[in-house]
Amino acid sequence: MANSQRRRRLQPSKPVVRAALLYAGATALVCWVILLGIAVYTEPASIDFSGTWLAVATIAAAIAVITVLSLLVTHPGWISGVAGGVVAVIAAAGAFLIYITMPEPSVTAFITHRHALAALAFGFGVVGGGLLVLAEMVTEGRVPTRRETPKWAPRVGVGMVVLVLVAAGFGVPAMHRWADSANTEASFAQGALPVSEQELLLEEPSEAMDGKVVAATPGGLLTVDKGGKGSAVAVTMRDAASGGERWHHRRWNREALQPPVLTADGTRIGLVGKRRDDTTLQHLTILDSYSGRVQVDIPFDGSPGQLELMTDEVLVYFAGAEQNSVSGRDLSGNRLWDYEVPIGCVATTTTAVGEVVGVALACRADDGSEEEARVVGLNAKSGRDVWEWVAPEEGRIYPGGMVAALEKLVVDVRRDESPNDSLFAARMYRHDLNAIRVEDGETDWREKDLDLGNTYAPACVGTLQVAGVPVEGDDLSRARVILGECHQIPGTAGATMDIAAYSIEDGDRVLRTQAKMGYSPTRDEDTTGWFMGLPDGRVLMTVDGSLDINEPDCRLFIAGPTKKNADAKRLPVPESIKDSGWCRQAALSLSPAGVTVGYTLDDQSRFFSLG
Numbered sequence: 001m002a003n004s005q006r007r008r009r010l011q012p013s014k015p016v017v018r019a020a021l022l023y024a025g026a027t028a029l030v031c032w033v034i035l036l037g038i039a040v041y042t043e044p045a046s047i048d049f050s051g052t053w054l055a056v057a058t059i060a061a062a063i064a065v066i067t068v069l070s071l072l073v074t075h076p077g078w079i080s081g082v083a084g085g086v087v088a089v090i091a092a093a094g095a096f097l098i099y100i101t102m103p104e105p106s107v108t109a110f111i112t113h114r115h116a117l118a119a120l121a122f123g124f125g126v127v128g129g130g131l132l133v134l135a136e137m138v139t140e141g142r143v144p145t146r147r148e149t150p151k152w153a154p155r156v157g158v159g160m161v162v163l164v165l166v167a168a169g170f171g172v173p174a175m176h177r178w179a180d181s182a183n184t185e186a187s188f189a190q191g192a193l194p195v196s197e198q199e200l201l202l203e204e205p206s207e208a209m210d211g212k213v214v215a216a217t218p219g220g221l222l223t224v225d226k227g228g229k230g231s232a233v234a235v236t237m238r239d240a241a242s243g244g245e246r247w248h249h250r251r252w253n254r255e256a257l258q259p260p261v262l263t264a265d266g267t268r269i270g271l272v273g274k275r276r277d278d279t280t281l282q283h284l285t286i287l288d289s290y291s292g293r294v295q296v297d298i299p300f301d302g303s304p305g306q307l308e309l310m311t312d313e314v315l316v317y318f319a320g321a322e323q324n325s326v327s328g329r330d331l332s333g334n335r336l337w338d339y340e341v342p343i344g345c346v347a348t349t350t351t352a353v354g355e356v357v358g359v360a361l362a363c364r365a366d367d368g369s370e371e372e373a374r375v376v377g378l379n380a381k382s383g384r385d386v387w388e389w390v391a392p393e394e395g396r397i398y399p400g401g402m403v404a405a406l407e408k409l410v411v412d413v414r415r416d417e418s419p420n421d422s423l424f425a426a427r428m429y430r431h432d433l434n435a436i437r438v439e440d441g442e443t444d445w446r447e448k449d450l451d452l453g454n455t456y457a458p459a460c461v462g463t464l465q466v467a468g469v470p471v472e473g474d475d476l477s478r479a480r481v482i483l484g485e486c487h488q489i490p491g492t493a494g495a496t497m498d499i500a501a502y503s504i505e506d507g508d509r510v511l512r513t514q515a516k517m518g519y520s521p522t523r524d525e526d527t528t529g530w531f532m533g534l535p536d537g538r539v540l541m542t543v544d545g546s547l548d549i550n551e552p553d554c555r556l557f558i559a560g561p562t563k564k565n566a567d568a569k570r571l572p573v574p575e576s577i578k579d580s581g582w583c584r585q586a587a588l589s590l591s592p593a594g595v596t597v598g599y600t601l602d603d604q605s606r607f608f609s610l611g
Contacts, residue, residue: 022131025130088125224256347360371394427454432450445506512565542554
C-alpha cells in the first residue's frame with residue numbers, strides 16, 4: 001500500500017491532466033446547451049418538425065448538464081465519470097438522429113442551418129461527456145488531494161475553458177459555411193472556351209435542357225434551370241456550338257429572387273437569392289463566367305433592393321416600394337453611397353460608362369399635367385450627382401430604353417399618343433432618341449418624333465440595343481444604336497417587325513428594315529430578344545409569319561449593315577423545328593460560337609447556333 005501511494009505521488013501530472021479534462025468537459029457540456037439554444041432560438045422555424053424536438057432536446061440537455069455538474073461537485077470520481085458517459089451516449093444518439101434526418105440536398109430538399117448548428121451542439125455534448133469519463137480514468141476514479149494537485153493546475157483548467165469556448169465561437173460560423181457548402185452543387189470549367197469546328201449547326205438543335213437561355217457570355221451560353229416562382233438559384237454554362245455543359249452552379253437552400261445580372265462584358269455573373277430557411281437573409285453570389293468559380297458570396301441581413309447593375313467596381317440597387325432610392329455598394333457588399341430620388345420621381349433603369357452611373361428617372365412635371373424624363377449622372381465611387389439631364393419632350397425612359405457606348409448614354413424617351421376615342425384603337429408610340437455626353441451631361445445629338453408605326457401589341461414596344469461597338473483601332477462609324485418594334489400593317493391583316501439603326505457618332509439613320517409577321521405577341525411575352533445587332537452592323541430578326549395561330553411559320557431574317565430601306569434576307573433553320581412555333585418564345589444572342597437562338601417549345605428549352 002505504501003508503495004502504491006508513493007507511485008501516485010511520483011506522478012503529479014495526472015491531477016493536472018484530470019483537472020484539464022474536467023474543466024474542458026464541463027465547458028463543452030455547457031456549450032452543448034448554449035449551441036442548442038442558438039440553433040433553436042436564432043434560426044427561424046423550418047418547415048419540418050426539427051424546431052419542436054430540438055427545443056425539447058435543449059431543455060433535456062440543460063437538465064442533464066446541471067445534473068452532471070452537480071455530481072462533479074458533490075460526488076467526484078467514478079460517479080460523475082459514469083454520469084458523463086451516460087450524457088455522452090445520449091448526445092451521440094441525438095447526433096445520430098440529426099444525421100439521419102439530414103436530407104440529401106436536391107431540387108426539393110436542403111439542409112437547414114438549424115440542422116448544422118444542432119449537429120455541432122450534439123458534437124460538443126459527446127466530447128464533453130467523453131472528457132469527463134477520461135478525466136476519471138486518468139486517476140482510476142480517485143480524487144486527488146490538495147497536496148497531490150499542483151497549485152497551477154487550475155490555470156491549466158482555465159486555459160482549457162478558454163480553448164473550448166473559442167472552438168465553440170469559431171464553430172458557429174464554420175457550420176453556417178458548411179451548410180452553404182453542403183447545399184451547393186457545382187462543377188468548374190478548365191482552360192479556355194473550346195472552339196468548335198462546326199460553323200453552322202442546322203441539322204438539329206441542342207438536346208432539351210432543364211432551363212432556358214438567359215444570355216451569351218465570353219464563357220459560353222448561360223442558362224437558368226427551369227423552375228418558376230420559388231425555384232432554387234441554379235445556372236448552367238453551355239458550349240454554344242455543341243450544347244455540352246461547361247460548368248454549373250446550384251444553391252439548393254436559396255430561392256432565386258431575380259434573373260442573373262451580368263457585367264457589360266459578360267465576364268461576371270451575379271446570382272441573387274434568399275435563404276429558404278431564413279427569408280430575412282439574402283445573398284449575392286458572383287461567378288466567373290469562364291470557369292464558374294465563386295469570386296465572392298455576399299450576405300445581406302435584409303433586402304438591399306433589386307440589383308440593377310453590376311460593374312467591376314460597384315453594385316447598383318434600386319430600393320423602396322416605388323424605387324425611390326438608389327444605392328451603390330462595393331463588391332464586398334459594403335455601402336458606398338445612397339441617392340434619394342427626388343419627390344415625384346421613380347428610378348426606371350440604369351447603366352454605366354466609365355466612372356459615371358446613369359440613372360433614368362420618370363417624374364411628374366411641376367403642374368402634374370405630363371410626364372417628364374430625366375437622367376442623373378452619379379459618380380460610381382461617391383454617388384455624387386455629376387450632372388442632370390432633362391428630356392426636351394414629354395415621355396418616359398423605360399427599362400431597355402437606355403444604352404451606353406462611346407462615352408455616351410443613348411436614351412429613348414417614349415410617349416403614348418394613342419387616341420382615347422376607341423377601346424380597340426391601335427397604340428401610337430412615338431420615340432425621341434437622345435445621345436448624352438457622359439463627361440458633362442449635355443445633349444450630343446437628338447432624333448425626335450420617330451414614328452415606326454402603330455401596334456396592337458404593347459409587349460412589342462420599342463427597345464434599344466447597341467451593335468458594332470468597336471475595339472481599339474476599329475472604325476467608330478460602325479457603332480450604332482438599334483431601335484426595334486413591331487407594328488400593325490395599316491388596312492390589312494398582319495404586322496411587321498421594324499428596325500431602325502442610328503449612328504452613335506452623329507445620330508444619322510444608317511439602316512431601316514422590316515420583316516413581315518402574322519403572329520403578334522401578348523402582354524406576357526418578352527420580345528426584347530426577337531432582334532439583335534451584329535458586330536458588323538447587320539441585324540437579325542426572328543418572327544412568325546403565319547396569320548393562323550395554330551399553323552406557325554417561324555422565320556429568321558438578316559439585313560444591313562447599311563441601307564435606308566434594306567430588304568431582309570431569310571436564313572435557314574433546323575429542319576426538325578421548321579414547322580413549329582419555336583420563334584414565339586425565342587431570344588437571339590451573340591455567343592463565342594456566333595449567333596445563338598434560344599427558344600422554349602412544348603415546355604422544353606433548346607437552342608441552335610449560326611457561325
